[in-house]
Amino acid sequence: MSQRPGIPKGTRDFAPVEVAKRTYIINTIKKHFENFGFQPIETPSFENSETLMGKYGEEGDRLIFKILNSGDYLRKVDDKIYEDRQSAALTKYISEKALRYDLTVPFARYVVMHQNEIDFPFKRYQVQPVWRADRPQKGRFREFYQCDADVVGSNSLLQEVEFIQLYDAVFSSLKLEGTTIKMNNRKILSGIAEVIGAKDKLIDFTVALDKLDKIGAEGVQKEMLAKGITEEAIAKVAPLFNFNGTNEERLQQLETLLKDSEEGLKGIEELSFILKTIAALGLKTATLELDVTLARGLNYYTGAIFEVAAPAQVKMGSIGGGGRYDDLTGVFGLKNISGVGISFGLDRIYLVLEELGVFPESLEKTIDVLFINFGEEEALQSLKAVKTLREGGVKAELYPDNAKMKKQMNYANRRNVPYIIMIGGQELSDTTFVLKNMENGEQKTYPMTELSAVFK
RNA sequence: GUGGUUGUAGCUCAGCUGGUUAGAGCGCUAGAUUGUGGUUCUAGAGGUCGCCGGUUCGAAACCGGUCUUCCACCCCA
Numbered sequence: 001m002s003q004r005p006g007i008p009k010g011t012r013d014f015a016p017v018e019v020a021k022r023t024y025i026i027n028t029i030k031k032h033f034e035n036f037g038f039q040p041i042e043t044p045s046f047e048n049s050e051t052l053m054g055k056y057g058e059e060g061d062r063l064i065f066k067i068l069n070s071g072d073y074l075r076k077v078d079d080k081i082y083e084d085r086q087s088a089a090l091t092k093y094i095s096e097k098a099l100r101y102d103l104t105v106p107f108a109r110y111v112v113m114h115q116n117e118i119d120f121p122f123k124r125y126q127v128q129p130v131w132r133a134d135r136p137q138k139g140r141f142r143e144f145y146q147c148d149a150d151v152v153g154s155n156s157l158l159q160e161v162e163f164i165q166l167y168d169a170v171f172s173s174l175k176l177e178g179t180t181i182k183m184n185n186r187k188i189l190s191g192i193a194e195v196i197g198a199k200d201k202l203i204d205f206t207v208a209l210d211k212l213d214k215i216g217a218e219g220v221q222k223e224m225l226a227k228g229i230t231e232e233a234i235a236k237v238a239p240l241f242n243f244n245g246t247n248e249e250r251l252q253q254l255e256t257l258l259k260d261s262e263e264g265l266k267g268i269e270e271l272s273f274i275l276k277t278i279a280a281l282g283l284k285t286a287t288l289e290l291d292v293t294l295a296r297g298l299n300y301y302t303g304a305i306f307e308v309a310a311p312a313q314v315k316m317g318s319i320g321g322g323g324r325y326d327d328l329t330g331v332f333g334l335k336n337i338s339g340v341g342i343s344f345g346l347d348r349i350y351l352v353l354e355e356l357g358v359f360p361e362s363l364e365k366t367i368d369v370l371f372i373n374f375g376e377e378e379a380l381q382s383l384k385a386v387k388t389l390r391e392g393g394v395k396a397e398l399y400p401d402n403a404k405m406k407k408q409m410n411y412a413n414r415r416n417v418p419y420i421i422m423i424g425g426q427e428l429s430d431t432t433f434v435l436k437n438m439e440n441g442e443q444k445t446y447p448m449t450e451l452s453a454v455f456k
Numbered sequence: 457g458u459g460g461u462u463g464u465a466g467c468u469c470a471g472c473u474g475g476u477u478a479g480a481g482c483g484c485u486a487g488a489u490u491g492u493g494g495u496u497c498u499a500g501a502g503g504u505c506g507c508c509g510g511u512u513c514g515a516a517a518c519c520g521g522u523c524u525u526c527c528a529c530c531c532c533a
Contacts, residue, residue, distance in 0.1 A: 009524065059531055062457070102533090130533085135457085137527070146533065207531095296532075318533065345533030374491080409493035424491060438493070 010134070010142025020363045022145075022350060025174065026127055029147045029344055032170045036162060038125040038149045043106040045129070049098045055105045055331070057299050063132045066095040099131040103148040104300075104328070104341065111152050111339075112332035120153030120337075127346075139316055139348045150341025152329070157270055160304045160324065161277045163342045167308055167320060168286040170344065175358040177285040178311035179319070184294035185271050186301050186323075188254065191264015192240070192292075195257065196233035205229060206295035209240070213293065217241035240292055247275050247290045254292065270303060302326040306342055310352045319348045368455070370412045371398040372405065374424040382423045385433065385451055394455045412438060 007013065014022065030040075046067055053061055074082070077093045084090075100106055103126045111118065127147045134142060149166065151159045164181055171179045189209075193202045204227035208220050215223070220241065224234050239257065243250060251272055258264030271290060278288050286308075294305055296318075303324035310316045322342030329337045353359050369389065371382040382398045389396040399408045412420050422434040427445070435454060436443035446454060 006524085057531090059457095063531075132532080134532075135530095136525085140532075144533065321533065343533065348533055372491085404490080405492055406489080407493095411493090413493050420493090422491075426491085434491095436492075441493085443492085 008142065010136035010140075012141065012143075016366070017364060021353070021359050022346065024359065024363055025346055025349055025353070026145075026147065028173050029170050029346075030125070030127065032166060032173065033125040033147075033149050035169070036123075036149070036166050038123045041107075041110060041124050041126055042128060043100070043103070043110055043126070046097045046099050047106055047109070049092070049096055051109050052098050052101055052105060055299070056101060060101065060299070063134055064101050065099040065131045065133050066091055067097040067099065069094055069096055100128070101132060102130050103128060103146050103343070104150065104325075107148070107150055107341075108328040108339070109332055111337065112329050112334045115334055118153075121151050121159075122153055123149070123151045125149040139351055141347060145346035147344040147346055148341055150339055152337055152339040154340075155338050157273050158277070159340045160270075160274050161281070163306065163322060163340065164274070164278055164283070164286075164288060165281065167306075167342065168283045171286055171308075172284040174349070174353060176311070176349070176353060176356070179286045180309045181286050181288050182291040182294050182307045182309060183271065183274065183288060184291055184305045185267035186303055186305060187263050187267030187270065188258065188292060189267075189295060191258045191261035191267055192237060194261045194263065196229075196236045198229050198233050201227060201229055209237075209293050210295040212241065243292060247288070250290045250292070251275070267303075274304070296321055296323075300325040300328055304340065310348075311356070314352050314355050316348055316352055316355075318345070319352060320344045364416050365418065366415045367395040367397055367417055369394065369396045369419040369421055370408075370415070370417045371396065372408050372420055372422045372424075373399040373402045374422070375402050378423050378425065378428055381428055382421070385421065385423065385448070388451055389455060392452050392455065 033040075049064075049066065052064055056063070073094045077090065081089055081093065107124065107126065111122065125148060127145065129143055129145050131143050134140060136142060149163070151162075164183075167179070167181050171177070189206050190199070190202060193199045193205050198205055205224065208223040208227065208229075211223070212220050217238075221234050225231070236257075239253060243253065245253075251268060254268055255265070258268060275288065275290065291307075294307055296305060296307055301323035303326065305323040306321060307318045308320035310319050320343055322340070324338065324340040326338045327335070328339050329335075371386060373379050373382070379398060379402070386396045386398050399411065409420070418438055420436045420438060422436065424434075427433050431448045432445050433448060433451065434443055434445050
């Protein structure tokens with residue numbers, strides 16, 4: 001009996017064209033990472049559970065793929081725990097390893113483990129798959145690639161400035177124009193929570209605020225009330241619900257709101273510096289926008305928070321995100337090391353480029369030239385030519401069988417081969433070859449000696 | 457994790473309130489065309505109707521479960 005083939009939900013196979021397009025994106029990103037001075041590292045696809053658990057909040061723990069222990073793992077489980085059937089409690093007895101959930105936490109672990117070999121500030125990049133036990137949707141998978149660049153060991157806000165330039169450089173290079181880099185600062189969010197007297201409800205407050213563009217001002221107020229934030233407090237933040245104008249104007253409004261919060265004012269100062277510096281340097285195709293409702297990754301971000309939105313005409317969640325985390329390595333025992341980094345969502349960028357039709361056409365081409373097979377002797381002559389071309393860097397191949405011409409031509413067509421070369425009985429005796437342009441159908445006979453020159 | 461949605465040929469989809477042998481277009485294979493592809497014509501191959509169970513004389517269709525797809529929450533790249 002043969003079994004029905006299938007792959008787990010949220011995972012994909014990639015065809016040759018898709019791999020070509022993904023490689024194109026990855027190479028573009030890597031090129032810019034290196035251009036900005038980042039160095040690559042890689043970490044294992046799975047980590048000890050304790051390295052990952054508790055780093056992404058309760059929700060995160062649920063989405064981490066756990067790996068079942070090897071061997072007779074149930075034997076070691078306490079009878080009481082086993083009989084209670086509490087999955088969460090049982091997990092730590094039967095699973096000690098888990099698949100990587102993102103690249104930031106493993107990086108923090110790496111920094112702590114290798115602190116004595118690292119020269120700070122350390123700029124690293126990492127392009128590897130991560131796994132989340134999420135329910136798939138458009139642009140959301142259970143296995144996907146993240147492309148991260150982070151700097152640890154520098155408190156300078158110039159790092160934030162560099163990351164904004166990096167986003168701009170990569171997206172411009174990918175012809176993905178019109179992206180919006182949204183920026184906020186954890187200190188501003190804390191400051192707002194402080195001045196409205198809801199400091200203890202920071203997370204609830206920001207999570208609700210983050211939904212402004214989705215559920216509107218009324219929805220946000222409703223959710224805040226439900227989370228126990230008072231009406232007076234909500235009235236104080238009301239100006240944020242109609243927050244517009246230039247970045248400068250927004251900063252001024254914030255300054256008024258946060259005049260009594262030392263932390264909030266610090267956040268404004270940071271944002272102000274970054275905005276001013278970027279304004280002086282200029283961006284190619286991206287727009288930098290101050291967005292006080294942006295509140296992602298609060299479990300570890302302490303300063304700047306970034307998120308990149310695709311051009312408005314594409315309906316897609318964020319295609320990148322990042323921020324500053326002052327104490328990520330703290331949980332692994334290394335204090336006072338500040339980090340800041342950004343991430344590119346490869347799979348989503350792919351979908352956006354596809355939708356906008358901005359992948360280079362050349363990615364569709366598989367080989368430069370196909371030789372038609374006319375029989376044993378002709379094939380040998382063709383193979384000699386193939387060898388010469390390959391040595392010159394031309395992607396060439398000979399059709400393996402002496403099949404009908406139509407079949408061989410069809411094959412060339414389907415593979416988008418731009419040229420074919422025919423060496424049949426006539427050409428064999430003349431030591432010539434026929435070059436045919438598959439696009440316009442033109443063909444011409446050349447002496448064999450001109451083979452390499454033709455492809456220059 | 458919650459609620460909903462989807463599944464019929466390789467692909468896109470028809471298939472009536474349950475009723476003979478489940479169809480179309482595209483694609484594929486072969487021929488027309490033994491050294492010339494994309495066009496045209498002709499013929500052909502290809503289906504556990506997602507899977508399991510139930511209702512029924514009879515199920516692709518109705519019901520339950522399950523898997524998958526997509527969507528809204530949650531969260532997030």
